[in-house]
Amino acid sequence: MARKGGKGGQRGRAAQRAMYDEMDKYPVLPPHAFARIVRDKRTLNIIYQIIEPPMTKKEQEQLDEIMDIFIRSLQANIEEIDTEPEAYLRAAMDKVIKSYGLKISKKSKSKIFYYIRRDLIGYGKMDVLMNDVNVEDISLDGTGIPIFAYHRKFESVETSCVWNTDDELESYVIKLAQRCGKHISVAEPLLDATLMD
Template sequence: MAEAQGRKPGRVYAEYFIGDAVVRLRQSENSLVYEVEEPKLNERIRKLLDKAMEEYVKKGTDPEKLAEKYSKRLEEGEATALRYYLLRELKGYSKLHVLMHDENIEDFTITMPGPVRLIHRLAPHYEWIESNIVIESDEELDRLVKLVIERAGGSITPANPVVEILTPAFDRVAGVLRGEVSLHSSITVRKFPRKPYSLARLIRLGTLSSETAAILWLAVELKCNMIIAGLTGSGKTTLLNSLLLQLPKNYKIVTIEEHPEINLGDHPGWLPLYARTPTAPATRQTAIPLTRLLKAALRHRPTIMVVGEARAEEVQDMVTAAAVGHGTATTLHTDSLEHMLRRLTSYPMSLRPDQLALIDYAVFIARRPDGRRQVTEIYENRGGKWEAIYDSRKEKLKLSEKLAEKLALTYKGLDPMEILTLEVRRRAEKLRTLARAEEVVAAA
């Protein structure tokens, strides 16, 4: 059972249940602590747990039947505790059970014995916060790393000490076993939101202003070609996902990814495609790369074609889609316009100047020192010349000439910039109203 490690109680910012466990986000000096309170154990429950576990080892009895059998001898509260711990150990994730089931967690990590650290969706600006879940030894850490990977259908051994795998819930697990490549075993779990962040929520979190969000929303809806760039953990995919969620229901959106990250929920026009990358030599001929999926996607007549992350020659196929009138969007691991252009024009992407001209917008997002994610720059491509229309340091947003021109095709006879001004204002006001209803934990 997770217990507080001698900390003085502070203000509770959030409290909720994960099954029969209670989770609290509590103030601790200049940060937060993630506290888990699991059902209480007494000596009677411990003895019955030991008997049930022994029966499981000897007879392989179904854990649910064991829980039912042994809880009959207990009062309601004790029965709840016995069932909780029995299923936690035999079907769940032991000490990490609550973390694996808490959808409010973005990432959690263990790099050595000690407290588990995590990033919480209600307070991402606090960066990595400690929990009261403590790993006591290297041996316990070894066991937990193996357990999580085995529950995902994988195996980690001294012969294969570095493993990346998806859980059945599509959370990404990266595990390392000590001895061969590291002093300690380690595990990091990236938990993708079951309910993706809305554009309004990003506004509430301070990632971008309502006016900036309105411009990007309009750009994607008008089938502009966009790259969202930033470093690891900056929020590229989160921003892309939030923009795609704003698209009309009559749009057909094809997303192409190596791992499932984009989630458009019940959008009727969403077609997700995933690459198949088997690692065993005997099955490598069954691989389905991103480039093959991109070619297949074009036959589905997408309104918008999305590549989860641009890395290699698949960018060529994406630009081909842009050339024939499809909207496109992708993310790129880079932190400056200069570096982005260098990557796009170098091997293996190798875009020519005429292909590069088809990209309309470059949006840069970064994680600030205080942990907040923020859109820092937006560039518009005007005939091969990239012009900044937004810079967070100046807090000034220019209206996009490209968007005005596209809107003018619909509203003929009216002043393009005036139409754009009114449309951005309308969308920004709608987003502000929605953002006010979003709940976040304020910074200390």
């Protein structure tokens, strides 16, 4: 799910400046998601950093609660989801917030919806990469290894996106296969498919 916002404030920015030279920064999914291209001062490698809104502990708990309610009780209308998936999710989230009497600020609600959309109808932790018009190709060599992307301006770059466990990666690959209308399994481990969007 979402990640808490690591080192925030002045110390976090100062640490970034000490380690990296910023080469470019631009919105991918405004107002929440950005791409920042930096050069590591030590290794001189170019790194594509995915910048998403940091979550407070309370926001993360609220997101987890809403997602849990969705999983347990969301009645999906396939036609409505197919035509306007974002509007459907937003209405469902608003209904859950109202029905359960959750007190969520407008700013927090916007961030929470970003992660709900990203994880349910987007591409999860790879959503920024998949929606960046400057990213032409994405390659992954396994867990614990940064994903690489081919960027129009900076060519092959390491990204800040890493799959930490085999289970997490396997679940993601199965989700992508299902979105393509395909099946992948141990018996059929190779998949040739095209995403519709």
